[in-house]
Amino acid sequence: xxxxxxxxxxxxxxxxxxACGSGSPSSTGGGTATGTAGRASDLTKVSVGVIPIVDCxxxxxxxxxxxxxxEGLQLDIQTATGGAAIVPGIVSxxxxxxxxxxxxxxxxxxxxxxxxxxxxxxxxxxxxxKDIGGVVVPAxxxxxxxxxxxGKRVSVNNLSNxxxxxxxxxxxxxxxxxxxxxxxxxxxxxxxxxLANKQVDAAWILEPFLSKAVAEGGKVVSWNFVEMSPExxxxxxxxxxxxxxxxxELTEKFTRAMNKSLEYAQLHPQEVRDIVGTYTxxxxxxxxxxxxxxxxxxxxxxxxxxxxxxxxKYGTLTKAPNADELLP
Amino acid sequence: xxxxxxxxxxxxxxxxxxxxxxxxxxxxxLLGVAxxxxxxxxxxxxxxxxxIDARYLPPASEVIAAxxxxxxxxxxxxxxxxxxxxxxxxxxIAVVAAVLLGFIIGSSSxxxxxxxxxxxxxRPIPSVALIPLAVLLFGVKIESSLLxxxxxxxxxxxxxxxxxxxxxxxxxxNTAKTYxxxxxxxxxxxxxxxxxxxxxxxxxxxxxxxxVLAITAELVIGSPGLGREIxxxxxxxxxxxxxxxxxATGLIGVLINMLMRFIEKKTLAWHSSVRSxxxx
Numbered sequence: 001x002x003x004x005x006x007x008x009x010x011x012x013x014x015x016x017x018x019a020c021g022s023g024s025p026s027s028t029g030g031g032t033a034t035g036t037a038g039r040a041s042d043l044t045k046v047s048v049g050v051i052p053i054v055d056c057x058x059x060x061x062x063x064x065x066x067x068x069x070x071e072g073l074q075l076d077i078q079t080a081t082g083g084a085a086i087v088p089g090i091v092s093x094x095x096x097x098x099x100x101x102x103x104x105x106x107x108x109x110x111x112x113x114x115x116x117x118x119x120x121x122x123x124x125x126x127x128x129x130k131d132i133g134g135v136v137v138p139a140x141x142x143x144x145x146x147x148x149x150x151g152k153r154v155s156v157n158n159l160s161n162x163x164x165x166x167x168x169x170x171x172x173x174x175x176x177x178x179x180x181x182x183x184x185x186x187x188x189x190x191x192x193x194x195l196a197n198k199q200v201d202a203a204w205i206l207e208p209f210l211s212k213a214v215a216e217g218g219k220v221v222s223w224n225f226v227e228m229s230p231e232x233x234x235x236x237x238x239x240x241x242x243x244x245x246x247x248x249e250l251t252e253k254f255t256r257a258m259n260k261s262l263e264y265a266q267l268h269p270q271e272v273r274d275i276v277g278t279y280t281x282x283x284x285x286x287x288x289x290x291x292x293x294x295x296x297x298x299x300x301x302x303x304x305x306x307x308x309x310x311x312x313k314y315g316t317l318t319k320a321p322n323a324d325e326l327l328p
Numbered sequence: 329x330x331x332x333x334x335x336x337x338x339x340x341x342x343x344x345x346x347x348x349x350x351x352x353x354x355x356x357x358l359l360g361v362a363x364x365x366x367x368x369x370x371x372x373x374x375x376x377x378x379x380i381d382a383r384y385l386p387p388a389s390e391v392i393a394a395x396x397x398x399x400x401x402x403x404x405x406x407x408x409x410x411x412x413x414x415x416x417x418x419x420x421i422a423v424v425a426a427v428l429l430g431f432i433i434g435s436s437s438x439x440x441x442x443x444x445x446x447x448x449x450x451r452p453i454p455s456v457a458l459i460p461l462a463v464l465l466f467g468v469k470i471e472s473s474l475l476x477x478x479x480x481x482x483x484x485x486x487x488x489x490x491x492x493x494x495x496x497x498x499x500x501x502n503t504a505k506t507y508x509x510x511x512x513x514x515x516x517x518x519x520x521x522x523x524x525x526x527x528x529x530x531x532x533x534x535x536x537x538x539x540v541l542a543i544t545a546e547l548v549i550g551s552p553g554l555g556r557e558i559x560x561x562x563x564x565x566x567x568x569x570x571x572x573x574x575x576a577t578g579l580i581g582v583l584i585n586m587l588m589r590f591i592e593k594k595t596l597a598w599h600s601s602v603r604s605x606x607x608x
Contacts, residue, residue, distance in 0.1 A: 081550035081559035094467025193384040281564030
């Protein structure tokens, strides 16, 4: 009896160990290990938290082009599935740098965390009719423009964030009452279904779902990013003020490599579309059609202030942020 | 076989039982298969009849095809490996910790009383509520998953072990004492055999809970594994790919349950709840 018990335990542990063994090569979401592991010893390891979306393509592309290695950095790209893990990851030191939209960082700063951007990430294309995000209504809806959203149910992926802030701002600009818009939290992938089932009257959607929704007959009534400001920066790479002070050299190297990656991505859209396929599950047909954001090095301070003031006005922030403290 | 004689044997029904079981098995399996087929058919029909838009819920056949395609991909098995690694390590840590603490606390009525309120306070805290703490401590690595898994499965096992230890027959224990068995020997020959069936139940329950938490952690936090692949498929708009991965997690759950039942049956072969004939 005793022997059999031990045999079963042994079998169970072998099963477990074999499960461990098969888990070692990391090839899925991260997908950066190839090639960079070779001369790891003389490179400084830098961990960066990103979200697996099109906006983060430059860092993958820059890694592939060797921009980070040229600076003596070995990138460890870690994908968080949502924004929830990003700011805590920076605060706890799990990430040296991370990617997030501007409002999330403004909110964290507003709550007393000393954060600062070190590089730009993604900006609006600046073109009405061809941007990376918009408010979609079903064909035949009586909502014609932003002001008609007043009193309607509009889905956003996160409440009190960049979606509802920019939408409220464009509704007000268009002459509607921003406070009467009823925002409902629906994740982007579920938003088209929520719209089709009439759970919401309009859905704020980003790529890759936006071009799909439009192809399926949806109508964009507001290109909220570009309508708020044609120069609006949407997301960037940030870190703790401690890191910038304590690891000044590392920060400079990262910023330089990141900026180079942004420039490269802006000039090579096809390579952006290709690399997106390595870390997301967006299929090739969809990748060929999506609108890419604008990748640029400099933040636009005026647009940043416009966004910050709107967030303060609509209650997402207690006061408008100081651009000089937050921007590089 | 001293342990079996010391624990209250309990007469099992005679030789009639195995025969009845043998006749019952095929029907039971047939019913199981019919249940699965019925479920798949219903799933196939719902989008086909347009009850739910097929764009948002693809029919079963399409999802199964996507799953079969996944089976051919290394990346899929790497994710399965990551999930199983988190599941196994988490469960192992929980078992070791719960067994050690369970035997220590359970063997002293003072400790039992002293820890009771704490255990009852901590136990109902949902593990997912610890996600912010996990991320703060460990980022998006496997350690975050482990924290959630261990927390959720630890209580399942601890409570069972405490009940098991409390269930020890005082007469058997006193008899062992009279025969000169020391504390360690009594734990080995009296307490452990009594607590083992409880422990195995705890481990089986914890095995399922650990899988749920492993997938949840990967889904929400983004630590490596099947859950993260589900989140990736969802955010990339690969709907049937996503449901295929969900189906895969269900299959893993079934396999884990089968494995647990097998281990339980083997380790408790001597116990009256499992053995089919009387050992005299």
